[in-house]
Structures are given as structure tokens and as C-alpha cells.
Amino acid sequence: xxxxxxxxxxxxxxxxxxxxxxxxxxxxxxxxxxxxxxxxxxxxxxxxxxxxxxxxxxxxxxxxxxxxxxxxxxxxxxxxxxxxxxxxxxxxxxxxxxxxxxxxxxxxxxxxxxxxxxxxxxxxxxxxxxxxxxxxxxxxxxxxxxxxxxxxxxxxxxxxxxxxxxxxxxxxxxxxxxxxxxxxxxxxxxxxxxxxxxxxxxxxxxxxxxxxxxxxxxxxxxxxxxxxxxxxxxxxxxxxxxxxxxxxxxxxxxxxxxxxxxxxxxxxxxxxxxxxxxxxxxxxxxxxxxxxxxxxxxxxxxxxxxxxxxxxxxxxxxxxxxxxxxxxxxxxxxxxxxxxxxxxxxxxxxxxxxxxxxxxxxxxxxxxxxxxxxxxxxxxxxxxxxxxxxxxxxxxxxxxxxxxxxxxx
Amino acid sequence: xxxxxxxxxxxxxxxxxxxxxxxxxxxxxxxxxxxxxxxxxxxxxxxxxxxxxxxxxxxxxxxxxxxxxxxxxxxxxxxxxxxxxxxxxxxxxxxxxxxxxxxxxxxxxxxxxxxxxxxxxxxxxxxxxxxxxxxxxxxxxxxxxxxxxxxxxxxxxxxxxxxxxxxxxxxxxxxxxxxxxxxxxxxxxxxxxxxxxxxxxxxxxxxxxxxxxxxxxxxxxxxxxxxxxxxxxxxxxxxxxxxxxxxxxxxxxxxx
Numbered sequence: 001x002x003x004x005x006x007x008x009x010x011x012x013x014x015x016x017x018x019x020x021x022x023x024x025x026x027x028x029x030x031x032x033x034x035x036x037x038x039x040x041x042x043x044x045x046x047x048x049x050x051x052x053x054x055x056x057x058x059x060x061x062x063x064x065x066x067x068x069x070x071x072x073x074x075x076x077x078x079x080x081x082x083x084x085x086x087x088x089x090x091x092x093x094x095x096x097x098x099x100x101x102x103x104x105x106x107x108x109x110x111x112x113x114x115x116x117x118x119x120x121x122x123x124x125x126x127x128x129x130x131x132x133x134x135x136x137x138x139x140x141x142x143x144x145x146x147x148x149x150x151x152x153x154x155x156x157x158x159x160x161x162x163x164x165x166x167x168x169x170x171x172x173x174x175x176x177x178x179x180x181x182x183x184x185x186x187x188x189x190x191x192x193x194x195x196x197x198x199x200x201x202x203x204x205x206x207x208x209x210x211x212x213x214x215x216x217x218x219x220x221x222x223x224x225x226x227x228x229x230x231x232x233x234x235x236x237x238x239x240x241x242x243x244x245x246x247x248x249x250x251x252x253x254x255x256x257x258x259x260x261x262x263x264x265x266x267x268x269x270x271x272x273x274x275x276x277x278x279x280x281x282x283x284x285x286x287x288x289x290x291x292x293x294x295x296x297x298x299x300x301x302x303x304x305x306x307x308x309x310x311x312x313x314x315x316x317x318x319x320x321x322x323x324x325x326x327x328x329x330x331x332x333x334x335x336x337x338x339x340x341x342x343x344x345x346x347x348x349x350x351x352x353x354x355x356x357x358x359x360x361x362x363x364x365x366x367x368x369x370x371x372x373x374x375x376x377x378x379x380x381x382x383x384x385x386x387x388x389x390x391x392x393x394x395x396x397x398x399x400x401x402x403x404x405x406x407x408x409x
Numbered sequence: 410x411x412x413x414x415x416x417x418x419x420x421x422x423x424x425x426x427x428x429x430x431x432x433x434x435x436x437x438x439x440x441x442x443x444x445x446x447x448x449x450x451x452x453x454x455x456x457x458x459x460x461x462x463x464x465x466x467x468x469x470x471x472x473x474x475x476x477x478x479x480x481x482x483x484x485x486x487x488x489x490x491x492x493x494x495x496x497x498x499x500x501x502x503x504x505x506x507x508x509x510x511x512x513x514x515x516x517x518x519x520x521x522x523x524x525x526x527x528x529x530x531x532x533x534x535x536x537x538x539x540x541x542x543x544x545x546x547x548x549x550x551x552x553x554x555x556x557x558x559x560x561x562x563x564x565x566x567x568x569x570x571x572x573x574x575x576x577x578x579x580x581x582x583x584x585x586x587x588x589x590x591x592x593x594x595x596x597x598x599x600x601x602x603x604x605x606x607x608x609x610x611x612x613x614x615x616x617x618x619x620x621x622x623x624x625x626x627x628x629x630x631x632x633x634x635x636x637x638x639x640x641x642x643x644x645x646x647x648x649x650x651x652x653x654x655x656x657x658x659x660x661x662x663x664x665x
Contacts, residue, residue, distance in 0.1 A: 022539070032508060034465040034534040036583060039563040177471050178461060190464050197563050295509045295535065296462070308483045309513030310461040 017262035017329065017338065023211020025332035028302075031210035032295045036194045040202070041298075043117065045212045051116045052109065052219065064108050065223065068141070069098045071105075073224075075231035075387070080359040085375060086382045090241070091362070091390045092228055092257065101365065101392030102221060102253045103134035103205060109220035110203045111138040119201035121145045125189040127154055127182030127249075128319035128367075129161025130392060131205030136170035146170035149188040151181035154319060161396060179313040182323055186297050206250025207327030210298030214255075214327050221256025228387055229260055236385060243268035243378070246389040247371040248341075249285070249321035251330040253391035258339070269339035271330060272374040274316035274367075278345055285314035286343040287326045288334045296325040302334065317346035317400060318366035320392075344373035350404045352376075353394060365392030366400060411529035411555060413453055413501035413578055417614045417635075420452065424616060424636025425627070425663060427643050428455035428505065430473035431490065432482025438652050439490040445655035447498035450663055455532070455638065458487060458506030465534040469641035473648070484514050484522075491526035503557070505532040516545070520552035530578050532557040538572065546575075557581050559618075562602045569609060579614040582606060582634060595620065595629045603633035624664045 014020075023029045023045075033041055051057055065071040073093045081089040094102035114122060122144050126132030132148040139146035148165055152174040155162055165172050178184040186208075193202045207214040207221075229239045244261060246254035248271040261267040276284035284290060291302040294309060303325040304312040316322040326334075333339035344352070353369035356362050364372060368391045380386065394401065417424070427446050431439045439456070446454050459474035459482055466474070491502065504523065511519045511533065523531065531554055536545065541556055549556055555578040560569050562583075572580060582603070599620075606615060614635040621627055622642035630637040639662055646658045 030540065031537060032535050032540065033537060035537070035559040035564060036465060036534075036561050038537070038568070039565075177468070178475070183462065187462055187464055191467070194465065197561075292513070294512055295507075297464075298535070303509075305509065305513060307513070308485075309507075309509040309511075310478065311509075 015263050017332070019211065019215050023215060025328050026335060027293070028300050028331040028335070029211055029214060029328035030300050031298055032300060033210045033298045034194065036197070037190070037210075040193060040197055041210050047117065048113065048212050048216050051113055052216070057112055057116065060112055061109055065105065069104050069108060070096060071223065072227045072231070073097060075228060075235065077235070078360050081356070085380045085386070087380050087384045087386055088236070089375070090232070090385070090387045092224060092387055094224065094253065094389060094391045095362070095364065095368070095393035099130070099134050099137050100395060101130050101134070102224060102256060103131045104137065105223055105256065106205065106217050106220045106252060107131070107134040107138045107203060110216070111142050111144070114144070114201035114203065115142060117201065119199060121147070121196065121200045122203050123147045123149065123189050123192050123200055124203045124205060125149050125182065125185040126205065127151070127185065127322065128396065129154070129158040129165065130320060130396070132170070132172070133161055133164045133168070135203050135205070136165040136168035139170060140168045147192070148172050149175050149185040149192070151175045151179070151185045153180040154182065154185070157319060158396070181313065182319070183296070183311060183313070190297065206252040206323075207255045207329055208250040208297055208299060208323070208325060214299065214329055217252055218255040218259055218329060221252050222259035224253070224256035224389065225258060225260040228257065232385070232387070238385070240264060240267050241387045242381070242384040243270055244387045244389065245270040245272065245371050245374055245378070247272045247321060247367045247391060248326060248330055249274070249323045249367065250325070251327040253389050255327060255329055257387070257389035262338070265338070269333065270374060270378065271333065271339045271341050272371045273341060273343040274318055274321035274349070274370055275343040275345045276315040276317070279343060283315040285316040285322045287314070287324065288341045289343065291325070299325070299328050301325050301328045301331040317349065318370065320365070320367040321370065342374045342377050344370040348373040348376070350401070353401060362390070363394035363401070364390060365394050366397045368392055369394075411501070411553065411578070413503070413530050414555065416452060416501060417579060421614065421635050423631045424452045424614070425450065426453045426455055426503070426616060426636065426638040427451050427659070428457060428638055428640035429643055429647060430457040430459050430470065430477045431487045432459060432477030432480050433473040433644070434476065434647055434651055436477070436480035436482055436486070437490070439487065440494045441652045442647070442655065443494050443498055443502070445652065446659065447500040449656045449659040451500060451659060452636065453501045453503055455503045455505050455640070456487070456491070458484065458504060458510055460507045460510060463507065467641060469644045473644045484510060488522045488526055491528065495527045501530065502528055503530040503532060504528050508533050508536045516548060520548060520554060523554055524552050529553055530555045530557060532581060534559060538575065542575070559583050560606070566609065569606070569611070573611040573613050576613040579616045579635070580611065581638070582615050582617045583619050595626050600629070600633065603630070607633055624662055627662050
């Protein structure tokens with residue numbers, strides 16, 4: 001990872017899809033933070049690159065990714081899916097990571113960073129609980145105090161993940177403000193950070209938040225596309241596929257899967273949002289379609305809001321995709337048309353989840369199922385090479401799948 | 410020069426500001442609250458623009474914001490209320506809201522409406538200094554609007570000096586490194602912080618916000634700084650008493 005990134009960082013020419021020094025991707029990004037957070041964010045901004053690319057960090061990060069997370073994750077040619085689309089459909093198996101999703105790539109990196117900065121107390125937000133579990137896991141590993149903010153509504157919806165976090169030694173604090181879901185958990189985490197500015201590290205779970213978080217999380221997830229390149233070369237003789245498909249809530253798995261292909265315009269990038277009950281149903285999380293430019297959680301991006309700028313609560317069957325914003329990189333990929341933004345409804349995602357389970361023996365997370373559902377909507381040329389980032393496994397979603405199965409009968 | 414800046418030049422001690430959320434407890438209480446505060450010795454009034462995601466506010470102002478939004482308050486209604494009260498009060502009004510509200514409303518339109526309502530000072534806690542300098546300073550100046558910055562115990566001296574140079578009304582001194590909420594007392598640590606800031610001999614008046622809830626905390630804050638802002642304590646009062654006997658509340662703070 002380090003060599004490839006260093007090349008990009010050191011080049012004189014500003015790559016199109018890397019942020020400026022102030023964290024801007026085009027008009028999106030920046031650090032819209034209250035003065036109260038300035039010292040915390042500044043400390044991070046000043047240190048993240050030098051720490052991440054230090055030899056000591058890289059050595060430990062690499063070791064933990066290989067031996068603790070289980071990387072590299074396989075790149076699997078899904079035979080029956082490939083037959084269906086008359087193309088080569090590869091699945092990047094992030095579902096096989098320790099804790100069951102790509103989230104842990106980021107938490108391993110950030111926990112090492114927190115240690116380098118001498119922080120003692122780790123806070124995080126979580127929606128479905130996947131990032132919370134990944135954070136609780138690395139805190140247990142490093143012996144650091146862990147506090148996870150989770151919307152009161154999500155705590156009820158995601159009981160197994162709450163239990164997992166508690167078993168791992170984390171405190172789960174209910175966010176009781178606003179709509180009591182992910183955005184409110186994020187607000188609570190930020191408020192906690194304001195109140196505890198010196199000893200606390202805020203471990204954000206996606207490519208959202210003030211600069212440098214979007215860039216930092218993208219770099220930590222970039223291992224996904226770094227591996228895809230090497231694995232595709234080995235399996236097909238070429239590094240580049242025709243397209244990469246990933247689901248987008250905040251957008252961390254997509255950022256990681258796209259990262260090393262951002263500047264290679266021959267590779268189509270397909271971002272798939274959750275349409276919920278339908279983009280225009282009023283119950284949706286398709287931010288790029290429904291949102292407008294605004295500021296959320298310290299970042300200028302596209303977000304779902306009403307005519308007075310009040311943030312609107314999104315809806316999706318998948319708790320990992322119902323974020324009212326999208327990371328600033330993705331807002332820029334959308335605006336610049338570098339990525340194609342598709343969406344899938346609850347029903348289409350459920351169907352795709354069943355299809356993968358029955359044709360390939362892999363139960364995907366509901367978030368990931370949205371990416372799979374988008375294959376139906378793509379114009380896939382015969383013989384093309386498509387990589388779908390299989391961001392997480394579906395164990396956490398069994399109850400939803402089972403309910404759906406009963407309804408089908 | 411704005412009315413507030415004139416006032417800050419004349420009066421340098423015991424400046425008392427009170428904050429409330431527009432549209433709380435009832436949507437149309439805004440006007441009465443402003444009038445009552447105006448009549449009872451408050452030097453300037455901060456009108457909060459209720460926001461769905463008030464990051465820099467504690468539970469009390471989250472609550473008043475959310476009630477006000479449920480009451481149907483919005484920026485158009487608030488500006489109508491402010492326009493209605495404009496000629497009936499002399500106390501300067503300061504608007505406090507979040508940047509996204511201004512962005513969505515339209516930056517020009519927001520400034521224009523402020524001007525029409527006699528608003529000359531705004532506080533946008535999530536508008537960072539660099540964004541202000543690059544994108545808002547000239548715009549605000551063209552409408553005669555002053556922007557107020559916050560400082561905290563963690564803000565470096567260098568940065569405080571820069572904020573001082575950019576400020577033309579006052580500097581909002583956050584009393585503790587925490588979000589708003591009445592805590593009932595001022596700690597020795599906070600007093601040391603006040604002393605440190607005071608010793609910097611800044612050109613802007615220093616007004617303490619966060620944690621001022623009664624006469625004792627107001628007096629303590631005013632013995633080091635130029636004045637103080639009461640927010641959460643007043644919201645709690647309104648929640649309990651509605652808009653009755655606001656004079657009792659201000660007496661309790663000012664001791665008159």
C-alpha cells in the first residue's frame with residue numbers, strides 16, 4: 001500500500017481525485033468544524049500522513065491486516081453470476097475480514113494512529129453496529145477504553161451487534177437526540193469529542209466528517225483496490241477491470257475499492273445507493289438523487305435536506321446505508337461524472353441477496369446486496385470484467401432476510 | 410458602525426446577553442420574549458435559529474430547537490417575527506445558527522433579510538475562520554454584518570490574536586471545553602483561563618458563554634470578562650414558566 005500511495009502523494013501534478021491541502025475535492029470537503037474542535041482536528045491533520053507512512057506504522061498495520069484481519073481477502077470469480085451476465089464477475093471478499101466486513105481495515109489503521117498520538121479514550125459512532133463492532137474489536141486488541149454512540153432506534157434494531165460490542169468491553173451509549181439513528185449518533189460522538197478534547201480520539205467509520213477524515217479513511221481502505229489490482233493481474237493478466245461496483249452509504253467500502261482506479265478513466269466506477277421504497281417514494285436514502293449541496297458533520301457535500309436546510313432522515317432496509325449525506329469524494333465523483341450513481345430498492349437488494357446465496361453459497365450483507373442488485377441495471381458488455389466489492393457478510397441481516405423469505409412464500 | 414459595536418464601546422462591564430431559540434416554547438413567542446428582555450436590562454439578545462443537527466449545543470438547546478421545529482418555525486417565519494419587533498425594541502439582536510441554514514437559504518438572501526430586520530451580528534459556530542476569510546468576510550461586510558468567533562481553553566494564543574484581528578463586535582469565550590449547558594458553577598480552571606485571556610489585552614470585548622446560570626456565575630464571569638451570555642438557564646426557565654415573568658429571570662441574574 002505504502003509505495004503506491006507515496007508515488008501519488010509525491011507527484012508534482014495534482015491528481016484529479018485527491019483532495020487539496022484543505023481537504024477539498026472540487027467544491028466538496030473542507031473542515032466545517034466549531035472552533036471547539038479546531039485543536040483536535042488540526043492535530044490529526046498535521047500528523048496523519050507522517051504517522052501512516054512511517055515505517056513503524058506500516059509494519060504494524062500490515063502485520064495486523066495479514067495475521068489478525070485475514071488479508072489479503074480473496075478475489076473470487078463468481079461462476080454462475082458470470083454465466084448469467086456473460087461476463088467475468090469477480091467478488092472482492094471483504095466479507096471474509098475479521099468481524100465480517102471491510103470496516104476493520106479502517107479501525108485497525110486509526111487505532112494505531114490514536115496510539116501514536118497518545119490517546120487513551122476512543123469514541124465512535126455506529127449505525128448498523130458494524131463499525132461499532134470493528135472499533136470495539138481493535139480497542140480490545142489495544143487495551144483502550146471504547147465508547148460507541150448508537151441511535152436509540154438502531155440499538156433496538158441491531159441487538160446482536162450491541163451484544164457483540166458489550167462482550168468486547170465497549171460501552172454503548174444511546175443517542176437520544178433527533179431521529180435517534182446514525183446521524184444523531186455522529187452528532188453525539190462529536191459533542192463528546194468537544195467535551196473531551198485532549199485525551200480522546202474520535203474514530204470515524206466512513207469517508208465522512210471534516211478533513212482529514214475522508215482522505216484518511218479512504219487511504220486506510222485503499223488496501224482493497226491495491227489487492228484487486230494485484231489479484232486481477234494474476235488471474236486475468238490485466239490489472240484493470242472494465243468496471244468496479246460498490247454500495248455507498250457514507251462510502252468507505254466504495255472509496256477503498258475505487259481508490260487506485262480513480263485516476264484511470266478507462267475503469268468505470270459504479271456507486272450504488274439505497275433507494276429504499278423507491279427514489280421518489282419519500283422513503284429513500286439515494287443521497288445523490290435527492291440531496292443538495294450542504295454541510296453535514298463538518299464536511300461540505302451532497303445531503304438530504306428540506307428547503308430550510310434542516311437535515312432529512314433517510315430510509316433504507318439496510319441500516320448501513322441510511323446516512324443523509326455521502327462522503328465528499330463521492331459527491332465529487334458524482335458531480336464530475338467520474339462515477340456512475342445507480343440505486344437499488346429494498347426489494348431489489350433482498351432479491352439479489354437471495355440470488356447470491358443460492359447461486360454462489362455466499363450470504364451478503366444487505367448493504368452489499370444493493371451493489372449486486374445494480375448488476376441488473378448496468379449495460380454489461382459480453383466478455384467484460386466486473387469487480388463487485390462484497391463489503392460484508394449477511395449474518396447480521398438474517399432476521400430481515402427470514403422475514404422476507406416468509407413473505408415470499 | 411452597528412448599534413452593538415457602539416454599545417460595546419460605551420459599556421465595558423457587566424454586559425448581559427440572553428439567548429433563546431426562536432419559536433420556543435411556542436412558535437409565536439419570539440416577539441414577546443424579545444420585548445420582555447429588552448425591557449428588563451439585557452444589553453443584547455441572541456436569537457437562536459433552531460436546527461435539526463445542532464452540533465455545538467447541549468441537551469437543553471437541542472431540546473428547545475427540536476420543539477421549535479415541531480412548532481413549525483423556519484427562517485422565513487423568524488425573519489417576519491424579527492421584522493415585526495424591529496421598531497419596538499432598542500436592544501441589539503444577534504442571530505445564532507448553523508452554516509447549512511445559511512447555505513440553503515441563500516447566503517445573499519440571508520444577509521439581505523438580516524439587513525431588513527436590523528440584524529448586524531451573527532454567530533455561526535460551524536463557520537471556521539478560514540472559510541470566513543475566504544468566502545464570507547467580504548459578503549458580510551457589504552451588508553454591514555459582523556461575525557462573532559468562539560474561543561476555548563484549547564485555542565492557541567496565536568489563533569486568539571488572529572480571531573481578535575478579525576472580530577469587530579466581540580469574542581465569544583467558551584467557559585469550559587464543553588458544549589452548552591448550565592452547570593451551576595465556575596471552576597478554578599475556568600478562572601485561570603479567563604485570567605490568561607484577559608492578560609492578552611485584546612482589542613475585542615470578551616463575553617463568556619456556556620455555563621452561566623445565575624447571579625453568582627454571572628458576577629464571577631463579569632469580574633474577569635466584559636460580560637456573559639445566559640442560554641440554557643433561560644431555556645429551562647421558559648420551559649417551566651412559558652413567557653411569564655421574564656423580568657424575574659433577569660433580576661435573578663442581574664441582581665437588580
